[in-house]
Amino acid sequence: MTPTNNPFLADFTSMSSHGATAGGGVDRQAATVADGQTRNWFRGLVEGHGFTVRYDAVGNQYAMLELVPGAPWIAVGSHLDSQPLGGRFDGAYGVLAGAHAAKRVQESLAGTEGTALFNIVVINWFNEEGCRFKPSMMGSSVYTGKLPANQVLETTDPAGTTVREALEAIGTIGDFELPVAAYVEIHIEQGRSLEDRGLSIGLVESTWGANKYEFTVHGDQAHTGATVIADRRDALLGASALVVAAREIALEHSTKEHMVITSCGEFTVFPNSPVVVASRVNLLVDVRSTDPDVLAAADADLHARIAKIEQLANVRIERGKEHVWGAKAYDAAGLELAARAAASLGLSHGVVRTLAGHDSTNMKDIVPTIMLFVPSVEGISHNERELTSDADMLKGVDLLTEVLARVVRGEFISPSGVVEEPAGDSSLVS
Numbered sequence: 001m002t003p004t005n006n007p008f009l010a011d012f013t014s015m016s017s018h019g020a021t022a023g024g025g026v027d028r029q030a031a032t033v034a035d036g037q038t039r040n041w042f043r044g045l046v047e048g049h050g051f052t053v054r055y056d057a058v059g060n061q062y063a064m065l066e067l068v069p070g071a072p073w074i075a076v077g078s079h080l081d082s083q084p085l086g087g088r089f090d091g092a093y094g095v096l097a098g099a100h101a102a103k104r105v106q107e108s109l110a111g112t113e114g115t116a117l118f119n120i121v122v123i124n125w126f127n128e129e130g131c132r133f134k135p136s137m138m139g140s141s142v143y144t145g146k147l148p149a150n151q152v153l154e155t156t157d158p159a160g161t162t163v164r165e166a167l168e169a170i171g172t173i174g175d176f177e178l179p180v181a182a183y184v185e186i187h188i189e190q191g192r193s194l195e196d197r198g199l200s201i202g203l204v205e206s207t208w209g210a211n212k213y214e215f216t217v218h219g220d221q222a223h224t225g226a227t228v229i230a231d232r233r234d235a236l237l238g239a240s241a242l243v244v245a246a247r248e249i250a251l252e253h254s255t256k257e258h259m260v261i262t263s264c265g266e267f268t269v270f271p272n273s274p275v276v277v278a279s280r281v282n283l284l285v286d287v288r289s290t291d292p293d294v295l296a297a298a299d300a301d302l303h304a305r306i307a308k309i310e311q312l313a314n315v316r317i318e319r320g321k322e323h324v325w326g327a328k329a330y331d332a333a334g335l336e337l338a339a340r341a342a343a344s345l346g347l348s349h350g351v352v353r354t355l356a357g358h359d360s361t362n363m364k365d366i367v368p369t370i371m372l373f374v375p376s377v378e379g380i381s382h383n384e385r386e387l388t389s390d391a392d393m394l395k396g397v398d399l400l401t402e403v404l405a406r407v408v409r410g411e412f413i414s415p416s417g418v419v420e421e422p423a424g425d426s427s428l429v430s
């Protein structure tokens with residue numbers, strides 16, 4: 001099947017032209033012109049299929065398909081923004097898959113009055129990536145009450161533009177509010193466990209825990225030639241030692257059962273000039289693990305090393321904002337439902353955990369949530385070479401449609417919000 005004769009693949013190709021990069025990826029950082037174009041493209045697409053589109057106070061985009069007037073809403077979604085020089089699939093696949101699945105569910109229910117107990121809203125969450133504006137998962141954090149809207153609207157990018165200004169500039173801000181009863185998300189795995197196991201679908205049972213910290217290393221600006229080593233307070237040396245410490249912590253604290261993953265993803269040197277010892281470095285360090293105790297020990301080690309680095313480099317290290325989430329399970333009933341749906345379609349599937357954060361990481365803390373993965377070729381992500389095959393994308397849309405149909409028929413939660421007991425007769429791996 002070529003991309004042009006399959007409606008999902010044709011739409012995916014068209015969506016990927018917004019913010020397209022020379023290397024085959026996309027660059028659509030939150031509330032940039034490219035993000036705005038993608039949001040408008042999505043709006044046009046879904047309005048053409050009978051959805052109604054609205055924005056809330058922090059730019060979350062809601063595409064509603066009403067099946068039963070007055071009934072509660074089931075949300076399906078992900079994000080259309082990307083990392084700088086990011087991939088075409090991360091987030092965007094899930095939003096488009098949600099829209100196609102919703103439409104297919106509506107069509108399949110036509111003429112079956114009384115079968116649907118819920119309406120469907122596809123949500124494109126604002127700023128999942130957290131690169132232009134920190135932290136990540138921003139729109140879903142406001143929706144789930146973890147961040148105040150006002151604080152988010154006043155958050156600035158490196159050029160000093162606020163979220164409010166950026167959203168107003170692309171015209172995707174409003175005052176809409178919509179409570180939802182349950183949430184479903186499909187995403188690319190961004191790792192290679194599905195590919196290694198030869199599986200088409202991942203049923204996400206839980207998140208890894210993550211602690212992300214913004215650090216500022218304070219030194220003193222000086223001449224790189226004229227200032228003797230003993231007199232230096234080199235912020236770049238201190239920051240570099242922190243980056244190395246983070247890697248050592250990952251190696252030393254990982255156990256056979258529980259891996260520790262650490263990174264420095266952002267590193268900004270001031271004044272960053274050839275003959276100047278750095279006065280200041282801002283950096284972001286994250287520490288992740290599947291186990292809360294292992295994470296806590298790795299985190300404590302990171303903090304213990306800070307005092308040593310301060311001495312070594314003669315600098316002061318200040319910890320700024322943090323963004324943390326726990327290793328936490330998704331609803332068992334949702335996992336079972338998704339396994340039954342995958343089995344009914346003959347799709348190979350297995351249980352996975354997610355190392356990456358997603359909007360479902362937030363949503364699962366307030367409503368029953370189902371999270372699904374499709375394979376990523378070689379696990380490559382946050383990279384223009386990110387890839388999921390057409391066949392795997394289509395299997396994911398089929399599964400999402402089946403899962404959504406079951407949820408809309410009341411097989412996950414009742415209209416009063418009670419989670420249905422897992423039937424216990426499904427195999428989570430097959």
Ligand code: GLV
Pocket residue numbers: 128129130136137355356357358
């Ligand atoms: C997402 O925000 C992540 O850090 O994985």
Ligand code: MN
Pocket residue numbers: 079090091128187358
């Ligand atoms: Mn994502």
Ligand code: MN
Pocket residue numbers: 083090129382
């Ligand atoms: Mn991402």
